[in-house]
Amino acid sequence: MRTRVIDYNAAEPRRRFNLATATTIPHSPNRMRLATIRLNTGPNRDTDDNKVELIGTVGVRGVTGISQLLFRIFRDGREIFDTQQGIESAGSEQNYAVTFQAIDSRVSGTHVYTLTVEDRATGTTANVVGPISFSGLATRRTESTNV
Known part of the structure; x- marks a missing residue:
């Protein structure tokens, strides 16, 4: 079997990391949309x-307490993936670059994927400080051919 690239976005x-453009992450059930791709x-x-x-x-920064950040990926508005990351604040590590990967299998057609974040811990504060990147690679397995 071979893998063929169908689409990339x-x-x-x-x-960049930039404290001057920091955005406070809302607490659940509210969430912040970080990026969208098709x-x-x-x-x-x-x-x-x-x-x-x-x-x-x-890229996130802990401001107060230990935030529990929930990152979610949605396909056409339906959640298909989530992961949680604890973020410490002053007196410890404060700046983090959180990276994760998800696989969406058995899909066809055109889809919109959206990445979001929310803070699940009450009484804490965390900010998005950058960078933010979100990418998707669509592939298909094909029969191998002998050349």
């Missing part, structure tokens, strides 16, 4: 061979 809303996996009768690899990196 990336968003980079913030390229991918086309093409029409395929056998979606078992399709997958989308998604990678997100978000």
